[in-house]
Amino acid sequence: MADCARAYTPPYDCTPCIARDLRLRRGDLLQVMGETELWYYVRKRTLKNKGTLTEERGYVPKHFVRRVCNLKAEPWFFESITKRIEAKRCLLRQENGEGAFMVWRSKENPQYYLSVRNGEAARHYKIVEVGQLFYLVPRRAFHTLCELVDAYSQDQGGLCVRLNEPCVTVKRQWYEQWEVQRSSLRRVERLGSGEFGEVWSGVWNSNMEVAIKEFRAMDSDVLNEIRILTKLSHCRVLKLYGVCTMDMPFCIITELMRNGSLHRFLRGKSSKPIKS
Template sequence: MVVLSNEIRWFFGAIKRADAEKQLLYSENQTGAFLIRESESDKGNFALSVLVDRAVKHYKIRRLDEGGFFLTRKRTFTTLNEFVDYYTQTSGGLCVKLGKPCLKIQIPAPFDLSYKTADQWEIDRNSVQLLKRLGSGQFGEVWEGLWNNTTPVAVKTLKPGSMDPNDFLREAQIMKNLRHPKLIQLYAVCTLEDPIYIITELMRHGSLQEYLQNDAGLKIQLTQQVDMAAQVASGMAYLESQNYIHRDLAARNVLVGEHNIYKVADFGLARVFKVDNEDIYESRHEIKLPVKWTAPEAIRANKFSIKSDVWSFGILLYEIITYGKIPYSGMTGAQVIQMLSQNYRLPQPSNCPQQFYNIMLECWNAEPKERPKFETLYWKLEGYFETDSFYSDADDFIG
């Protein structure tokens, strides 16, 4: 058993791979910043995570039978301290020489005012101040707001006539009780007059669709794209466990917060809203659907299930890997429906790894029951890079 002092700045303990990347990608860390953590996939062993040009590389640290550690058997070390000392002097087969230990950043949890509104579901709209318009969508506008002059919140102001208030309140009561770190938390509502307000936690960077399009790939690389997908899959796996269906999963309905946090939003709202955005929601048997994101069985027979959400997740993966491109570009909804009936699938984007595309194809299985569970998708994405591949002499490079 290896015992390491908590005072060692480069040892982060049982931190997850995705969390290690968030820590290293923090703006004050520079190339060469590193940390050593307990391996997720190989219990009892360690992994080295290193920042290189705003990307993170990961290496498995192997153990010798007689004790000691190594990346390549050409160079072994009695202790992890010796290991770090050596690789701070020379790269020795690593992608870069180790620099300063990663800064330990406390990533704050969003302030949760649920407990304050537990017995006050309907709140006074005068307690909510609208500060800054963040965007607009098919249901209305989204504002950054302040509740009781103290708590930052997001406020969705709904277009008059966009839904039946009684239907919404029934659905919203269910939504409020759905609590998971990767779901937007619904706090309260103002429904007694128009426009109706929906009060939620604040995500300052807006929708994932806009975030992807605005960055245009300049800062986002595959490691971040996989992390986005894994976080969304985590939230959807929770909805799956609660037997709850989203019905409108897409990049426009995922929100981006500080420190690369991504959360699923607007789950359940498609059930009660009367949408009028003809660019996205097209009439199909008098029901408006986001056809390019909707599973074939849901288009044909209005048959929604968690498996139709899995299909939509495959389209969301396409949006992520193409930096927010609209799927089936240049095709109308009617053309998409016709092509899907002939087993057409979106082609593999030029920058999309085969491993990532294979996950998309699994989501688009024509038979709903053959599509993977969100729990399975989450573990596939969380462990996406956890396979060995050769890198110079370091045969345990896994990044």
């Protein structure tokens, strides 16, 4: 038998057939202490009328009880995640491996999603909720999200990969509030390139001209540049609009300098000499 701290409850009253079985009532809370192929060995605590707490232990058939699902207590439920781009960002961190997963709820509609890491991509599955059932496909429905996760952790069942470990909880990065959708950017003309990457003129949200500075890697120098730009606010200082850090290439979106770099401008014909 394997020790565990899972909690289950019977959906109906149950009269024991033999002495070692427990008498169960609908709503009883059972803590699983161990299990065999077909049975759970559980502990049931009951509060009597006089305030005394009694404890009973015994066996219950696995098919008769359902897992109690407390989402906020589950390591795979990410209450703070409300968008696919946020789920993808977390799953693709280097701390997570193949099959890392999470369940989250959309901010736009009351819909649960299962997101799974598959190689260098994140796959998202909508969890359909009908009545008191949850499913990815109708032929495989479950009474709770916990049961759904347990099932796909044991059997791939049509997913891109079998669920492995819950996504690692990582402290929110300070620059994530600046994240923008890469699909909202359109590159227009390459302005320059170097060891770090390339700089493009482009359009953001279909109506704003911007500069898109692309990087081959997100190193400390890039993070330091972003950090400095977030702290500066002046009409004569380049304005930061956002960043793209979800996939390669990483980029910074800033105000577009119409005359190019200061060095190029000073060397150009349009610059004026300073009178002494």
